[in-house]
Amino acid sequence: VSDLESRLRNASSIADSTKQAEIARLTSEFEAKFSQMQRKHETETSELAQKTLANVARVEQQAKTYAAELKSAKEQIAKSAIVATNLENSQRELTKVREKLGATEKKLADFLELYGEERKVLEDSRKIADQLDKIKRRYATSMEFD
16 A cells, blocks of 8 residues: 555656646647747738838829829910820829829738637637646645646
């Protein structure tokens, strides 16, 4: 009986240390993946923001250029049909640039929405893991292993 009690204590000790090691491993793994994902999302968000800012700056510069061309075209419209044609072309390009800007803003919004959904999934996973740990502790307590 003493030998069985000793074996039982030894098995319980091994199970506890194995459980703690597994929890530590899973926690470390989760934190590493979460940290990696955060860095990736920060990088992607930063890159997208930089691209968007560059596009906005380019659009603003083009808009300034187009405004100057428009003013000049209005002053010379009676003298030159070529200036009128350039104005029409400039307006089409401005429309295209605005469309591209709208598409870029939509991509950014979609990315931010996806990031929010992924974060929610991670939070839900963490809650489930916490619930599982509570269940394990209750089970261990009910089996008098804790």
